[in-house]
Amino acid sequence: xxxxxxxxxxxxxxxxxxxxxxxxxxxxxxxxxxxxxxxxxxxxxxxxxxxxxxxxxxxxxxxxxxxxxxxxxxxxxxxxxxxxxxxxxxxxxxxxxxxxxxxxxxxxxxxxxxxxxxxxxxxxxxxxxxxxxxxxxxxxxxxxxxxxxxxxxxxxxxxxxxxxxxxxxxxxxxxxxxxxxxxxxxxxxxxxxxxxxxxxxxxxxxxxxxxxxxxxxxxxxxxxxxxxxxxxxxxxxxxxxxxxxxxxxxxxxxxxxxxxxxxxxxxxxxxxx
Amino acid sequence: xxxxxxxxxxxxxxxxxxxxxxxxxxxxxxxxxxxxxxxxxxxxxxxxxxxxxxxxxxxxxxxxxxxxxxxxxxxxxxxxxxxxxxxxxxxxxxxxxxxxxxxxxxxxxxxxxxxxxxxxxxxxxxxxxxxxxxxxxxxxxxxxxxxxxxxxxxxxxxxxxxxxxxxxxxxxxxxxxxxxxxxxxxxxxxxxxxxxxxxxxxxxxxxxxxxxxxxxxxxxxxxxxxxxxxxxxxxxxxxxxxxxxxxxxxxxxxxxxxxxxxxxxxxxxxxxxxxxxxxxxxxxxxxxxxxxxxxxxxxxxxxxxxxxx
Numbered sequence: 305x306x307x308x309x310x311x312x313x314x315x316x317x318x319x320x321x322x323x324x325x326x327x328x329x330x331x332x333x334x335x336x337x338x339x340x341x342x343x344x345x346x347x348x349x350x351x352x353x354x355x356x357x358x359x360x361x362x363x364x365x366x367x368x369x370x371x372x373x374x375x376x377x378x379x380x381x382x383x384x385x386x387x388x389x390x391x392x393x394x395x396x397x398x399x400x401x402x403x404x405x406x407x408x409x410x411x412x413x414x415x416x417x418x419x420x421x422x423x424x425x426x427x428x429x430x431x432x433x434x435x436x437x438x439x440x441x442x443x444x445x446x447x448x449x450x451x452x453x454x455x456x457x458x459x460x461x462x463x464x465x466x467x468x469x470x471x472x473x474x475x476x477x478x479x480x481x482x483x484x485x486x487x488x489x490x491x492x493x494x495x496x497x498x499x500x501x502x503x504x505x506x507x508x509x510x511x512x513x514x515x516x517x518x519x520x521x522x523x524x525x526x527x528x529x530x531x532x533x534x535x536x537x538x539x540x541x542x543x544x545x546x547x548x549x550x551x552x553x554x555x556x557x558x559x560x561x562x563x564x565x566x567x568x569x570x571x572x573x574x575x576x577x
Numbered sequence: 578x579x580x581x582x583x584x585x586x587x588x589x590x591x592x593x594x595x596x597x598x599x600x601x602x603x604x605x606x607x608x609x610x611x612x613x614x615x616x617x618x619x620x621x622x623x624x625x626x627x628x629x630x631x632x633x634x635x636x637x638x639x640x641x642x643x644x645x646x647x648x649x650x651x652x653x654x655x656x657x658x659x660x661x662x663x664x665x666x667x668x669x670x671x672x673x674x675x676x677x678x679x680x681x682x683x684x685x686x687x688x689x690x691x692x693x694x695x696x697x698x699x700x701x702x703x704x705x706x707x708x709x710x711x712x713x714x715x716x717x718x719x720x721x722x723x724x725x726x727x728x729x730x731x732x733x734x735x736x737x738x739x740x741x742x743x744x745x746x747x748x749x750x751x752x753x754x755x756x757x758x759x760x761x762x763x764x765x766x767x768x769x770x771x772x773x774x775x776x777x778x779x780x781x782x783x784x785x786x787x788x789x790x791x792x793x794x795x796x797x798x799x800x801x802x803x804x805x806x807x808x809x810x811x812x813x814x815x816x817x818x819x820x821x822x823x824x825x826x827x828x829x830x831x832x833x834x835x836x837x838x839x840x841x842x843x844x845x846x847x848x849x850x851x852x853x854x855x856x857x858x859x860x861x862x863x864x865x866x867x868x869x870x871x872x873x874x875x876x877x878x879x880x881x882x883x884x885x886x
Contacts, residue, residue, distance in 0.1 A: 308692050316693040322685070324708070324762065332727040333717050334678060346708045347727045393613035396605040408610060413619045419822050419870050421863040423624035425850045426631065430624065437789055449620020452613050481606050510710035512825045517851070528712040532829065535716050542720055546861035549713045560708045564701045567708070571766070 337546035358547035365538065366548045370523075372529035372555075378440050378526060379508045382447040386455050386504050389448065391493055395485055399468065409460060415453030420513075428517055438522040443515055447508050455500050462496035463489075484562030502563075502570035509556060527552055632861040637854050650861035660862060663833075663840040666752055667866070670841060671820035671873070674757040674763075678816050679758055679809075682767025684692045687797075689768070690775045699773070704765035711762070715829030718758045719745060722830075745831050748838035755839050758826055763819070774808030775801070810881040814874055821870050842866045 332347050337358055339351045363369070397409045427446070428437075435445040436442035474488045490497075519525055525533070531552050535545050560567055634643040654660045685703055689696045706714060714826060721727040722744035729741045744754040778801060786796045824843035826831060833840035833848070840848075843864055850859030 308694075312692045313687060315691055316695060319693055319699055320695055322688070323695070323702055326703055326765075328731070328757040329714075329717055329721055329727070329761070330705075332721060336720075344740075346730055348730050379624045389613040389616065391611045396607055396609050400607075404607065408614070412613075412617065415617060417871055417874070418621060418625050419818075419863070419867050421620055421846050422628040422860070422867045424628075424846070424863065425624075425856055425860050426627035427620060427624035427686075445616070446620055449616040449618075452617045453621070456613060469790045481609070486608070492655065506708055511826075512710065512712050513847075528710045531710070531716070535712075545716065546720070549716060553713050554707050556708055556710070557705065560705060561701065564704075568700065568704055568769050571704075572769050 333546050336543055338513045339543055341541065341543050351494060355373045358543045359551065362534075362548035362551060365544070366530060366534035366551075367525070368527070368530055368534075368548065368551055371525045371527045374440050374524060375509055375527040378443045378447070379505055382444045382451075382508050383501055383504050385444065385448045386451050387497055387500055390452055390455035390500065391459050391490060391497070392485065393452075394456050394463055395489055396462035397456065398460045399471075402477050407531060409456075412456045416457065420450065424517070431518060436518075438519060440524055440526075441563075442518045443526070446510075446514055446518065447504075451504050451507070455504065458496055458500055459493065462493060466492060498566060499570040502567050506556075506567075580698075587697060628860050629864060631857055632864045634857050636857040638683060643857075645806050646857070650858050651865070653858060654862060654865060657857055659837050659840065660845060662837055663842050663845040664865070664869075666838075666840060667821055667842045667869070669752060670756060670759075670823055672816050673753070674759050674823075675813055675816045676818035677756065677875050678760045678764050679767050681764040682812065683771050685764060685768040686771035686775055690772055700769075706762040706771055707766040709762070712824035713831050714758065715826045718761075718826075719830045722754055745839075746835060748835045751831060751835060751838045755823075755827055755830065757821070758830065759820070762826075763816070767816065770815075771805065771808050771813050774805045778804045806881070810878070813877060818870055821866065821873065842869075 305342075335349075335351060336347055338354045339345070340353060340355050340357070342350055343353060345351055346400075388566075397405055397412075431437055431442045431446070436445065470488050470492065471484060474484050479488070510528060512532070515526040515529045516532070519529060531548065534548055538545055631643070633645060633784045635646045635649070637817050654664075689699050689703070693699075704858075723729075724741070724743045724746070728744065729738075732738055732740050742750060782800055783796065786800050787816040791799065793833060802828050822843055823841050824847070827841055827844050828841055828847070831839045842865070846859045846866070848859075849855045849862065
């Protein structure tokens with residue numbers, strides 16, 4: 305297994321073919337997005353007459369700019385709130401051995417089992433009644449509540465194996481609970497905070513059903529919903545539609561390729577918990 | 578373990594360093610929980626309880642009046658061929674994705690957990706579809722799977738033109754096409770989790786099996802597979818739950834069509850509640866879905882937990 309044998313070479317060949325098969329759809333996506341609408345050449349062959357016209361059209365028609373801003377605001381605000389609130393909650397859950405703490409933890413875990421579909425409809429009514437429907441803040445509230453069980457679960461798991469000596473030293477120095485949390489505990493949580501940020505940011509950035517419900521019929525849109533209505537409107541103009549798809553997935557892919565090591569590790573370690 | 582120490586602290590005043598429990602209790606107050614709990618109650622718990630209650634009413638989502646109708650909504654599900662069809666589709670998707678996605682993910686993980694030179698590049702590329710929004714992947718595949726789309730063109734190119742299909746338009750195979758798209762998008766996800774498991778297996782164990790003369794299959798079955806049990810548990814749980822709740826890709830690619838052939842419980846819940854204003858019925862279906870998820874993942878967790886020991 306250590307040396308590069310002919311078996312390894314065969315495996316390499318097979319895996320490269322598999323890799324190409326996985327990338328094939330993305331290749332077609334980019335290729336079609338660069339073709340003129342009247343270009344009759346095959347989708348599979350690189351087009352000879354490249355045009356960026358589709359990108360300009362898609363950018364104008366789809367209103368992706370505003371959707372980008374909304375998606376970014378919702379993702380950043382939600383993830384920040386999730387990190388602070390779930391880390392704060394995890395602290396007594398992991399450190400206090402009393403019955404209320406154990407029950408509260410189990411109560412949070414219950415949220416991992418309940419499918420969102422059950423809460424979906426009554427929650428929609430409540431959000432409408434409190435007047436948040438059609439605002440991006442409805443999404444923030446929903447995401448913070450929805451992602452809380454999983455994030456609390458990750459933080460508690462990490463805190464339980466973290467030795468309490470630092471906190472004890474700070475307690476002797478007379479630090480109050482909030483001060484202690486902010487300057488001692490939270491910095492120690494950095495590795496798992498990375499995982500919490502990555503998992504939540506990707507889930508929220510890509511979510512479709514929640515904004516479809518809470519923002520429908522308004523000018524406010526997030527990227528997946530803007531994409532959905534854009535494609536629905538121009539379904540026959542595939543060259544422009546594909547340019548829109550490329551525009552929408554470039555930012556997340558860029559972040560992914562730049563941070564691939566920590567993102568992949570974040571997924572793997574967060575789900576081992 | 579905790580109560581005797583606690584009693585000691587409160588009744589006597591030890592001059593020695595205080596018991597850690599007392600200190601940590603002071604430094605981690607209960608009200609740290611309050612904001613997280615408030616959001617969680619508002620978004621998950623209260624609406625879930627309401628949802629459970631509304632499933633026994635005839636509420637249309639608009640009227641103030643809700644009449645208690647007992648189990649009528651659940652009886653409607655049994656008589657409604659669209660609903661029973663969606664339940665069957667949901668189970669087929671759940672099982673199909675769980676089996677195929679994990680099989681592919683495992684093979685990919687074994688492939689890139691090797692000496693091949695492209696292993697790092699392949700890991701990054703194979704996981705990439707999982708970070709893209711399902712709306713984009715859904716539309717991409719909707720186009721690729723049309724009669725003159727990229728998939729059929731590729732089949733022609735490699736001499737498999739006989740397999741040409743209207744992949745999403747043919748009611749007999751549309752559901753399997755949807756499963757195929759999900760597998761393409763999330764096999765890399767399963768791969769990453771299996772890979773983390775494989776990297777945790779001590780080299781010596783694998784080397785020892787070489788010395789003992791075990792072939793690759795024997796080595797996988799007797800050494801690697803048992804040590805991968807935790808990765809299997811997580812992967813199977815994630816894929817069965819994700820499969821049972823599937824909405825995005827179906828909604829984008831087929832909207833549940835043709836003729837309900839790809840409707841899942843989630844798409845039908847959405848249609849009933851938000852398009853047909855039949856809230857009580859939609860919620861009753863959501864409750865059935867909840868039971869499916871709870872029972873199937875519970876049973877699976879039990880079985881796998883036993884196997885892991």
